[in-house]
Amino acid sequence: MENAENLRNDLMTAIAGSDGTDALEAVRVSALGKKGSITQLMKSLGAMDPDARKEAGQAINALKGEVAGAIDARKAELEGAELDTRLMAEKIDVTLPVRPQWDGRIHPISQVIEEMTAIFCEMGFTVAEGPDIEEDWYNFTALNIPPEHPARQEHDTFYLPGEKDGHRKVLRTHTSPVQIHTMQDKEPPIRIIVPGRTYRCDYDATHSPMFHQIEGLVIDESTHMGHLKGCVIDFCRAMFQVDDLPARFRPSYFPFTEPSAELDIGCTRAGGEFRIGHGDDWLEILGCGMVNPKVLENCDIDSTRYQGFAFGMGVERIAMLKYGIPDLRTFFESDLRWLRHYGFSALDVPGMAGGLNR
């Protein structure tokens, strides 16, 4: 069996010395292939007597196993080295920027309306809507603003040429006509908010001919001014995220509410920076009041049985205050630089679980 020992040494040297998978394969073929040296040895067993065959057979099998194992081990080693070499050759500059994608945005007006809706939803409000083109009866008369009322002149109304049953077509000057539609269509209890476009014939640094309002209306048998106060003050605290935001409820006048009020919230302008919260100043934020009995009667609702409140505020104004947006008119200019800067991510969905803001 000296031959076998020599063969083993030769093969092991050849395996260790093969410098690539191809060379290694050649060694494998030379040893274990059909005409390989070990295969030949196996073939030589047939000529031996049984005892010798048994002994030689065991030795050859051991040799075959040992060589095969050495080849596999060397193969793994060589493949690893070859992969390393290939990967090093594949190296690229990973500081290159990624493939660009357009970055979408949600407009601040949509975002703020969703934030407001999330808060009022918690108080049991649902969203109602109405048309932008109204009849003046809905926009004014039904809301206790008769034709010659001074408040009607102050509204800077846009008129359209049409008329229906003697009522002129106007672009609604506020979202309040939706109060009337809702009360005409639905029996109390009513609890709605109305976000929407509104229009006034005025254009300067602080006015846009189109802007957005959000209106609220509650009608039932027992809601009183304390609830109104709770509703709008809680809203402001949630919206501006100041738990103890100072709030001041003071008398005012709207033809469609009686009593009427305006809500001021605390703010400070200390150090030239404006901030909502504790401070030495007040900021008017919304108008509200108890629905005027005449308005209820105009909608055929029994004013001796039902009562409730209404409020309204400007959406852009709230957005400007909350997000520090300086100019009203820029909201409608569709300047991509502005939209990308002040807009919100598609995933920034306001809600009570995740919060109004990220």
Next chain:
Amino acid sequence: MKITLNWLKQHLDTDATLDQITDMLTMLGLEIENVTERAKGLESFVVGHVVEAVRHPDADKLQICTVDNGTDTQQVVCGAPNARTGMKGVFAAGGAYIPGIDLTLKKATIRGVESNGMLLSEREMGLSDEHDGIVELPADAPIGASAVEIMGLNDPIIDIAITPNRGDCLGVRGIARDLAASGIGTLKPLDAAPVKGSFESPIKVHLDLDADHADACPQFVGRYIRGVKNVESPAWLKDRLLAIGLRPISALVDVTNLMTIEHCRPLHVFDADKVHGDIHVRMANDGEKIIGLDGKEYELNGEMTVIADEKFGEAMGGVMGGEVSGCTAETVNVFIESALFDPIRTSTTGRQLNLQSDARFRFERGIDSAFLEPGMEIATRLILDICGGEPSELLVAGKQPDRSLSIAFRPSRIRGLAGVDVDELEMKRILNVLGFEVSGDGETWNVSVPTWRNDIVGEACLVEEIVRVHGYDKIPMAPMQRADVVPHPAWNSDQRRRADVRRALAARGLVEAVTLSFMTHDQARLFGGGADDLKLVNPISADLDTMRPSILPNLIAAAGRNADRGIADSPLFEVGPQFSGDEADAQDIVATGIRSGRSGRRNWADNPRNVDVFDAKADAIAALEAAGAPVDKLQTMSPAPGWYHPGRSGTLNLGPKSILAAFGEIHPGLLAKMGVKGPIAGFEVYLDNLPKAKKGKGTTRALLQLSQFHPVNRDFAFVVDDDVAADTLMRAAKSADKDLISDVAVFDLFQGGNLGKGRKSLAVNVTLQPVEQTLTDAEIEGVSDKVVAAVEKATGGTLRT
């Protein structure tokens, strides 16, 4: 409405400070616009007497003044041209801060002469821009006295925003009454006792109004005063008017202005010698012309009230007096008018004449119908005091209209409507001080409304009066709690859809815009709009005069503006209304978007291409999918509306009449008309056309059936005519075996080569999904044959070999 603190205190007895008063006004609903304390920071300036003024030896324009300031004498170098020996001026001592020039005075040497202190101009005091000379004080001003006091400046000006309902607070006394009710002071009595007349007015008044117009001027109170001297008003009167921004003119005119501001009682004073015969109140003749006190000519119509003599119209009732019979310095005899004019007629007249005045502002809000005579008596006294003269007896034409109103008031409504408890005695006190009379007790009171409160019409008004005076701050906050145990969404399904579409489009890289609902008429016509009934009567400008028929033009214009700013690619969308008529159902909510320029930014890895119809189609389908539309059932059809490229556009339908969306490249001709560079691809998703979301549908999903057998893919290429729609081919392939074929995708489109003109090759990959067992080669062969047969039949094409 501007008043001064001292003017207020003439009617209100109070110890309250300015801050307490202004805070209380705000909490009463009389909102403070601002408070101007003109004397603030000027308190240390005194009356200085220029004992001597001599020319500075080294400067032509400077004088050396010796100023007596009441305690000592100082030398002041002064450059004012009007500084002279003997005058009295405003002296600021060394160390004083001069607000108008932001300077603290120090001892100085000016061209070699020492100067201690300064004589001030109005600009230096921070009062005005006046800097032509130093302030000159009256010769009798006591030396060393407070200069601001002598100048009448130590009276703060309070500017109040009066809401349209509070006509009664367009007079100082009305404001004082509200403050008195708040408990901050008490209302002083008013002396309006009749002045005894010594003769009968030679001018009579006739109300020449027919029954239809009788309410135009129900009552007219007049008085003749003879032998007046229309002098310059005394300082107190001029100071008051100046403080609130009115220019003093002459005593007679100033008294009428004072009565307007103090008592909300507009008056008119005629020069009696210019009145021809008696006074007639009548409706104007159509086309009648009057020159107003402002010197402008106004043309009247038959629904306007005129105060006329027997020759001419002299004044526009309730709005403005006339120039012709107005008072001048030479006026000797006067006739005073204190009349009542109808609010609506006054408002209409003023609006038609485009004429605003203090009188109109008050009459249109309604003035106290019982104050014609007291107002006349107060004014008579003032004129007699200042101008002298001899008054006639009072002349009254017509009578005070009966507007007495009594309201049944339940004190329980304070708790019920306002949610606050107020003591009943306090309720009565508040009402009484405000001028209401309360009778009755128990559950319902009778409350009669004072003649100056035209705004009070019902019980809710009385609740407001009591609660606002009691203090809105005392109303306890009550939380708004949800009525339902299970929270319901705030949005209905349509509203939810819009929000989802917004966020889906933003997630696809589109930026949301909000554009105006109106646009220029020419562009509206390009997009199928511009009908007469959607053209604004009074647009803000000609380019914003028509309600938009589509959102696209606004977005396209925005892309143009962005391109002008150097941003070539505008991926924009808007979800909002568009208008096809002026009825509510002609307003549709549409999700509209565009992409302009290139498909992406230039970068090292990919080569961006021009945006095209398939970008728009993908956006439209994504929007529809977000909205919950059955996108797998959509059919692509044509034509799209005319503002799209006719060959590169289409609609997405559920059946021929149910158009859910339009998409395509925007017509290049139209872009050229709008002056915007292409290419732009756009889409419009008509959210209102979508099938309504099913209500009350359960939350359980259909059971998932997973096949355990491997799907098989086979490729086919067909040569068809150019006008064969890919959609037709795909549908045919899919219909070959509805059970087995789960998907068909187009993976290649080839034109040209050896196909010849008018032909194209479309290659599809067909996925077979076996359900029951693995497919045999023969079965696959069979399905393949069916696919080829179906496609060839539907398209007239052939399998490409």
